[in-house]
Every structure is written in C-alpha cells, then in structure tokens.
Amino acid sequence: MVDIIPLFVLIPLGAAFVCLLAKKKLPAAAPTVSLASALALLAMAVACHVEGASGASIAGAWSLELHGGVAFIPGIALVLDGLSAIFLLLVALVSSVVIVFGLRYMDSYDGRPLYYALLNLLIAGMNGAVLAGDLFNLYVFIEIASIASYALVAFGTGGHEIEAAFKYLMLGAVASASILIGVGILYASTGLLNMADIGAMVAAGNVSEGALLAAAALFLGGLGLKAAMMPFHAWLPDAHPSAPAPISAMLSGLLIKTLGIYALVRILYVVIGMDGPLGGSLQTILLVLGCVSMLGGVLLGLGQTDFKRLLAYHSISQMGFVLVALGANTWLGVAAGLFHAVNHALFKGALFLSAGSIERITGTRDLSKMGGLAKVAPMTAVGTAGAALSIAGVPPFNGFWSKLLILIALFQAGLPVVAAAAAITAVLTLVCFTKVQRKALFGKLPDRLATAKDVPLSMSMPVLLLALLCLLGGLMWPLGLDDVIGDAAAAVRTDAETNDAPASYRKLVHDLGRKP
Amino acid sequence: MMMYALAAVLLGVGLYGLLVKRHLLKKVLGLLIVEHAVNLFLIQLGYIDGGIAPIRTAGEEAAAFVGNAVDPLPQVLVLTSIVIGLGLAMLMVALTLRIYQRYGSLDADRMSELKG
Secondary structure: OHHHOOHHHHHHHHHHHHHHHOOOOOOOHHHHHHHHHHHHHHHHHHHHHHHHHOOOOOOEEEEEEEEEOOEEEEEEEEEEOHHHHHHHHHHHHHHHHHHHHHHHHHHHOOOHHHHHHHHHHHHHHHHHHHHEOEHHHHHHHHHHHHHHHHHHHHHHOOHHHHHHHHHHHHHHHHHHHHHHHHHHHHHHHHOOOEHHHHHHHHHOOOOOHHHHHHHHHHHHHHHHHHOOOHHHOOOHHHHHHHOOHHHHHHHHHHHHHHHHHHHHHHHHHHHHOOOOOOHHHHHHHHHHHHHHHHHHHHHHHHOOOEHHHHHHHHHHHHHHHHHHHHHOOOHHHHHHHHHHHHHHHHHHHHHHHHHHHHHHHHOOOEHHHOOOHHHHOHHHHHHHHHHHHHHHOOOOOHHHHHHHHHHHHHHHOOOHHHHHHHHHHHHHHHHHHHHHHHHHHOOOOOHHHOOOOOOOHHHHHHHHHHHHHHHHHHHHHHHOHHHHHHHHHHOOOOOOOOOOHHHHHHHHHHHHHHOO | OHHHHHHHHHHHHHHHHHHOOOEHHHHHHHHHHHHHHHHHHHHHHOOOOOOEOOOOOOOOOHHHHHHHEOOHHHHHHHHHHHHHHHHHHHHHHHHHHHHHHHHOOOEHHHOOOOOO
C-alpha cells in the first residue's frame, strides 16, 4: 500500500498538465480526465481505509530514495497515517462530487480547460499538504493549493471577483511569509525540517522555549489566516462567494480544512507538542480564537441576505467549533473536532453547490427575492433542506452528533464557559438556517419565478448525494465511523490507552530509513 | 546580526507597502519586498563567516569540507521560495492589470464593490 502514496499527488498533478496540453486541440478532454483522476483518488482513498479496517495498519511512509554515499537519506518524505487518510478520503469525495456538479454548471464560463487544470492543481496541493512529512514540503504544497485558489476565485473575471482575489492573495501572501519564517526559525534551532524529527527534539527538551514560542506564534498567525480564524477572517466572506459555485464548495468545504485545520493539528500536536511547556498557552489561544470565530461568524452571518456570503460567515463560525474542540486537548476533543470538520465539508459543500443551483434557477443570490422553491425545484430543495438541517444541528443529521460530541468534550475538559459559547452558537446557527429555509424554500413563490425549472440532474444529484451522506454520517457514527475518526484522532492525540501518539508518528517516519 | 536586522526592517517596509498603501502597484512592490526579506532571512541560516560554496571537489577531506562549507539546505529552500514568489507576483500583476482595465485606476479606494 505504501507504494501508492505518491500517486495521491502525482495523479491530479498529471491531470492538470493534460488539461493544459489539451486546451486547444481537445478541450472536451479536460472534464473527462479530471473526473477520472478524482474517481481514481477516491478509489485509492477508500482502498486505504478498507485495508485499515481489515486490521492492518493504515499508516505508511514513502520517500524518494537518495543515496548519499553509503547512508540512506530519506528525500521527499510522504507520510500516511490515520489523520492524513481521513483528509485524503474527504478531498477525493468532495472533489469528485464537485467535478460532476461543474460539468453542467460551468457551461456559462469561458476557458473551462483552465478551470479544470487549476482545480486539479488545487487537489494536488491539498493531497500533498496532507501527506507531507517535512515542514518545507508542507509549505510548498500549501502554496500550490493557495495559488490555484487565488486564480480560481478570480475565474469569473468580473470586478467583484478580481477585487476579492486580489485581497485574498494579499493576505494569503502575508500568511505564507509568516509560515515560511516559522519554518526557518525551527530549522535554525534544530537543523532539521522533518516534522517527526523536530517533534522528537522538542519532546526531548533540546529546543529553546523562545524559538518554539516564536515559531508557534508565526504558524498560528499564518495557518490561522488560511483557516480564516476570526481576527484573520477578512478575506473569506469576499473570496469564497466570488468563486464559481463548485469552487466555493471546494474552498469552504476543503481548502480551509486541509491548509488550516490539518496543518495546525499536525504542527501543534506533533511538532510543537501540546503536552510540552507551551501546551497550556497554546490551548488557551485555540480556545479564545475558537470562541471569537464561533460567535463572531454566526453574529455577522445573521444579518446577511446574500446566500453565499451568509454561508461564508457560517464557515468561519463552524471552523470555530473545530478550534475549540482542538483546544480541549483531549482525545475526545480532537476526535469531535475532526468529525465536525468532516461533517462541515459535506454539508457546506452541499450548501454552496445548492446556492449555485438556486442562483441558476432564480437568477439571484438575494434571499429576500426568493421563495417557494420547494414547489418549482423539488430535488434542489430537498438537498438544500437536508444540508441546512445538518449545519443547524438537527438530529439525526451528522451536524447534531459532532456538535454534541464537542460539547461533551468541552465539559469533560472542564471548560463549561466555552461549552456555553458553543451551545449559544449552535442555537444561533439553527435560527439563521431556519430563516434561510423559510425564505428560500418555503413561503410564497414570487410571480416572476412561476415558470422556473429545476436544474438538470447532474447538478441536483451531487447536492442530494452530499445531503444523504450528511444523514448517513449521523446514523453511521455508532456503526464504524467512530473507529475511523477515532483512529485519526489517536494519530495525533494520546488516547485513554497507553498510546503515545506523536511517538508512533515518529516511529512511522523513522522506519523509513530501515527499509531493505 | 546586522543582516538579520536588515531582513526585519525589509519585512516591515514590505508589510507596510502591502497592507497600508492604497496604490495597487505599491502593494505589488510591497509583496516583492516581503518575499525578499524572507529569503534574506532564510539564506543567512546556513551562512558561516568565510565559508566556501558547498561543492565538494575530489580529494578534499570530508571533515574539513563539512567544517568550511556553508549549509546548502537553506539555499535550496530559498531557490524554491523564489520560484513560488515569482508565481505569486505574476498572478498579482495579472490581477492588477485586470483591475486597471476595468476601473481605469489603480487606487484601492476607488474599488467600491467590496464591503469589508
């Protein structure tokens, strides 16, 4: 299984090149190649999980074999563990659905081969970031995904799109510089770039606390901006709604999680160490940022009438849930946070896609000009309603279970105040999405929409599929999903049993050098 | 130490240009300065006073070579980072051009479509 790890990056990268090469001669090849690549990634990710479920360890590490003299030097290390695997599956799943949705949706845009090339580049960057075993490769893959996303936000080439992309690029560049300086500081104080090796040195207490603190602050700032935490969120409500609907779904559903949440979890838990001397202050910072994002995002979202902008503010707020769960610094907290991140990818992906469908049906994104869509567009309405119930946290949808787990984790960690903030946010989210449903799906159909038609099946089925997965995700939690997410959490956070998570990650990487 | 201070000053100048200045070209220049500041910082991590280039010639004593040569790894990082920076700068210039074509102005205050 280890040998297929580099394919997770190479397949989408190759697909991007094919899309560009075939741009002039065979523009129709781009969607086919992209879909085939996404489905191949999905099959590979599922295969990894099936192997993981059959008892064998899901984990593996791969590296270019450079032979420097006699010693084996691991080159570009790619490491697959439970945490990476769950994100790989998520990226493959959502991107496949998004590509199917885009087949018809993108009809109204020019330069579709370029769209597919950038989309594949985005997928390659995200997969690479999730698999990267050293800090600099993590940075490079983050940049690949980011640059593709800047260009995709501007893809509509309207005034609004380009301005949003410019602002996103400006702040993204500052974030990247901050991450790179953080990498430099860790390299200066350890002489290493491999995350597992740096983690071992930090755990042994061989790194000065000042350097660690500086690096942690720079990573928190840089990755926090990529994850749109509240003081660094200004770009998101412009950038995410400006992109074409499939890209909004990719950005909100996947990008802020793979570049933001995954990288934060990996760096804070494995490299810097939440049990180390900085653990307490990092925990406080995560909790404060999480609470501010949760409450701020949902309050700003309440007043929005633009459907996509409202969804973007809720992305900030839902990322806040994930952050406070990570800040609980327990195995249950990390598991609940990851479960919520997975759920958010499913329901926010569905909601952004359905916002695209609704815009196609009604010609507007303004919620106050919609109404009664359940009558004219039943398929889209059912999918939207399912996803909205899920983000609102209505049982038995998955959003309910992950929010409940987060509350339990916060109470167990002795943080009732944070739990109360999370509960308030959950109620406000429910209020907000009840309003959305009432305004868009039910109520009176405006006269001008009386002849409106539902979108083609290739656009309504993806939304329905994601909504169905939201429902299944909730029902599956006790039936196996808890093991998958639990493994992912146990990969970074020591659970109740005597498993030292960062140490097992280090062992995984160190076994590389001892391969025959 | 002087050079680290220079990198810090450059970083400050670049961030000022990028985030405070309202002229889009000044923002682009700010981005370039930020990138160079970071590169300057990285390249110094491997520098040793009077060090030689990290290319080992035949017959050179390994221990002496390792003692004298500068650390090649930061140089590799900076090369990669320059390429990434080039991509970012090109994209930013392309967006600036589009904005100019659309509004006939490079003043960020005249771009009214965004609220935040």
